[in-house]
Amino acid sequence: MSLPKIIKDNITIPVIGSPLFIISNPKLVVEQCKAGIVGSFPALNARPAEKLDEWLTTIKQELAAYKEQNPDAKVAPFAVNQIVHPSNDRLEHDMAACVKHKVPIIITSLHAPTEVVKAAHSYGGLVFHDVTNVKHAKKALSVGVDGLILVAAGAGGHAGTTNPFALLTEIRQFYDGTIILAGSITRGNHVLSAEVMGADLAYMGTRFIATHEANADEAYKQMVVDSTASDVIYSNLFTGVHGNYLRGSIENVGLDPDNLVESDKSKMKVGSKGSAKGKAWKDVxxxxxxxxxxxxxxSTADVVSQLRDEYAEARNKLSTAR
Incomplete structure (x- = not known):
């Protein structure tokens, strides 16, 4: 297993807060990093495109100020998510901003990030790529990514359908670098379980929707609290790529969650062609x-504190059980 020094030396628990479309903003990212987990946000959340430079400046300044005031604190690095897709006409602009600010970690999604890897490596940045299967993992590794994010069954957003035990085990057969595991991870003992399975970090998104800092509608946050696994619907209708969505929100826009039509990848539009106001992104x-x-x-601080306590308790139980 492998964990880059910039992460290993600056985290309090092996967790990356995954980038949440619309929801992740500088406030959430800063609080995640201050608590000792990697915070992240999609570049496309900064709208218009010129706002990305402002967001990156704010995050860097606030984290630097916090570190200066708390020199002994572990302040985690942050990450920016880039969607590598033909419809993302912002990618070149957004990567230029990331290079300018030397963003420590770039998280890429969808297509193999050849040019993103070159840009990030030009200043020493890391690139972690989302994958849902072995084929995509091998393709990403062939272009030089620094780690793989295994988006297994049960994860939020554009999740895969493969069981995490199966996906992680198969990829570990040919890759000994950094692996981040995603899929229904919400507690500290889950994080430890991911490590025991062979992952280096856990990837957690849904757990941070219901936080004060998250840029989510209060009704959305409450629906997360009120829902269970049976309320999560897997569909490609809304973006053209299969993802997990809350049943209640689908019903609220007048659709039957049990009778959704199929869509296709050609319907996916990001960058300036995508809309943060459309039902596919905001209301579902x-x-x-x-x-x-x-x-x-x-609060984000309380969530991470609870995760650390659960993680420590799980480690202690394992050690005493022996």
Whole structure:
């Protein structure tokens, strides 16, 4: 297993807060990093495109100020998610901003990120790529990514359908680099379980929707708290790529969650062609199957503190059991 020094030396628990479309903003990212987990956001959340430079400046300044005031604190690096897709006409602009600010970690999604890897490596940045199967993992590794994010069954957003045990085990047969595991991870003992399975980090998104800092509608946050795994619907209708969504939000826009039509990848539009106001992104709410473990809306700091306590308790139980 492998964990880059910039992450290993600056985290309090091996977790990356995954980038949440619309929801992740500088406030959430800063609080995640201050708590000792990698915080991230999609570049496309900064609208218009010129705002990305402002967001990156704000995040860097606030984290630097916090570190100066708390020199002994572990302040995690942050990451920016780039969608590598033909419809993302912002990619070149957004990567130029990331290069300018030397963003520590770039998280890429969809297509193999050949040019993104070159740009990030030009200043020493890391690139972690989302994959849902072995084929995509091998393709990403062939262009030089620094790690793989295994988006297994049950994860929020554009999740795969492969069981995490199967996906992780198969990829570990040919790759010994950094692996981040996603899929219904909501508690500290889940994080430890991911490590025991062979992952280096856990990837958690849904757990941070129900936080005060998240840029989500309060009704969305409450629906996360009130929902269980049976309320998560897997569909490609809304973006052209299969993802997990909350049943209640689908019903609220007048659709029957049990009778959704099929779509296709050609319907996916990101960059300036995508809309943060459209129903596909704003009114239909994504979440992973781990929602049943989220019982309250709280601060990001409190969520991470609870994760650390659960993680420590799980480690202690394992050690004493021996």
């Amino acid at each position: 709410w994504g979440a992973g199957q781990g929602v049943g473990n989220i019982t309250a809306i709280s």
